Amino acid sequence: MRKLLLGKKIKDDIRNETGLLLISGGTVLDQTHYELILKHQIDLSQIAVLSGEEITNLPEQAESNSSATALVQEATRYAKDLFERIKVKKQVPLLEIKSELIPVIQKVAEHTDLFYLFESVKAKDEYTHQHNIGVGVLSTLIGQWMNLNEKDVALLSISAFLHDVGKVRISEEILLKPDKLTKEEFEEIKQHTIYGYEILKETVGLNPRVALVALQHHEREDGSGYPLRLKGHQLDPLSRIVAVADVFHAMSSKRPYHEAMPFYELVKRMREGFFGKLDPHIVAVFLKNMFRTLVGRTVRLTDGRYGEVIYINPHEDTSPLVKVDQTYLDLTKERNIQISEILD
Numbered sequence: 001m002r003k004l005l006l007g008k009k010i011k012d013d014i015r016n017e018t019g020l021l022l023i024s025g026g027t028v029l030d031q032t033h034y035e036l037i038l039k040h041q042i043d044l045s046q047i048a049v050l051s052g053e054e055i056t057n058l059p060e061q062a063e064s065n066s067s068a069t070a071l072v073q074e075a076t077r078y079a080k081d082l083f084e085r086i087k088v089k090k091q092v093p094l095l096e097i098k099s100e101l102i103p104v105i106q107k108v109a110e111h112t113d114l115f116y117l118f119e120s121v122k123a124k125d126e127y128t129h130q131h132n133i134g135v136g137v138l139s140t141l142i143g144q145w146m147n148l149n150e151k152d153v154a155l156l157s158i159s160a161f162l163h164d165v166g167k168v169r170i171s172e173e174i175l176l177k178p179d180k181l182t183k184e185e186f187e188e189i190k191q192h193t194i195y196g197y198e199i200l201k202e203t204v205g206l207n208p209r210v211a212l213v214a215l216q217h218h219e220r221e222d223g224s225g226y227p228l229r230l231k232g233h234q235l236d237p238l239s240r241i242v243a244v245a246d247v248f249h250a251m252s253s254k255r256p257y258h259e260a261m262p263f264y265e266l267v268k269r270m271r272e273g274f275f276g277k278l279d280p281h282i283v284a285v286f287l288k289n290m291f292r293t294l295v296g297r298t299v300r301l302t303d304g305r306y307g308e309v310i311y312i313n314p315h316e317d318t319s320p321l322v323k324v325d326q327t328y329l330d331l332t333k334e335r336n337i338q339i340s341e342i343l344d
Contacts, residue, residue: 005029005037008049016040038298038306039325044343068111069120072133075104079161080129087168092203102157105133109140109157114293115342117141122253122260128167128175131249136161138245142282145289146241159213160242166196166214180257193218193227212236217243220276232279240279244286247275262302264318264338291317300341301329309339 007028014023014037022040023033037044078101086092111117121134139160143153167175170192174185181189196214200206216239219225221232232240247270251261261269269275270283294309299322301307307324318339319331331337 005034005044005047005049011048011050014042014047016042041305068108068113068117071104071108072120072130072137075101075108075133076130078104079132083129083132083165083168086165086199090199092162092165092199092206094203094205097158097161101161102136102154105136105157105161106140106154108133108137109144114290115297118252118290118342121249127253127255128164131253132161132164134249134253135163135242135245138249139242141289142241142245142286145285146282152238155207155209156238156241159210159238160245162196162200162210163214163217163242163246164192164196165199166192166194168199169195178257190218190226209236209238213239213242215239217246218276219243221279222273222277224276240282244270244278244282247278248286251275262338262340263299263342264302264340267318287317294320294342298343299339300343302338302340303336306343 200211223231307322311321
């Protein structure tokens, strides 16, 4: 969030809870302003900035962040058009996807600011299409962290992007329903795995493993998933990776029928198998690489305060040492406080 505000001109005055003016509207925010905002616990999401009012001498990282966001937005628009064409023409334009979309997904995955990247691929609207891009990017990252060769990473990228293609056969009334699905509607949603397999296995020139990922990404290690209740040794390794990315992206995104899950709770539930038993090695690789870049980040705590992560406890990585104002909170001791959100 800091990188989204630094160098931006704010639209309105910023006042604290007593009404005291902190920063006048029209001010271009710098690091001092940002620290003042955190000190007074101002809700960062409520600060409106003026479009086109960025200062021109932004840090290189900020420019990189802006580029990543633009790429994700571009890819999402493209994905929406692409899936609509697949729905109408009942064909997957494989060469177009490989030449036009997969390079964008892999370019976004090169982004060095990991948490900004996670923020940029979270779905905020147009969930279905943003989800395809988000899972594509996160799966690509996991594949790279697992040291897959370049060919397999490319195969993983396209498999992840197309993992939900079977949803083109599900009615929009069900896909876009803002309320909880009925049992019958959920059973229909589950059919997207089979529909996706059927669509992709008929696509000329497509590696058969891509169709398997569409079929298996909701299967679980202990056989508790769907549609075939397969167990770990029966699953394609790429399906296991996409399953982890799929869960993380879905649960960290705000959707019509649920809010984004708090960071600490999502990590805890992924480890405990709340979403079905995921491959523990892949979960460990994903979370290890995520936590290693957490130091120095601004976080929102569950008590509403903001702080900076100072140290990661190797034995309890979800409970780090956090600096709040001039005090330090050891979350291994402050058990009633957790990290709710990573802000920058």
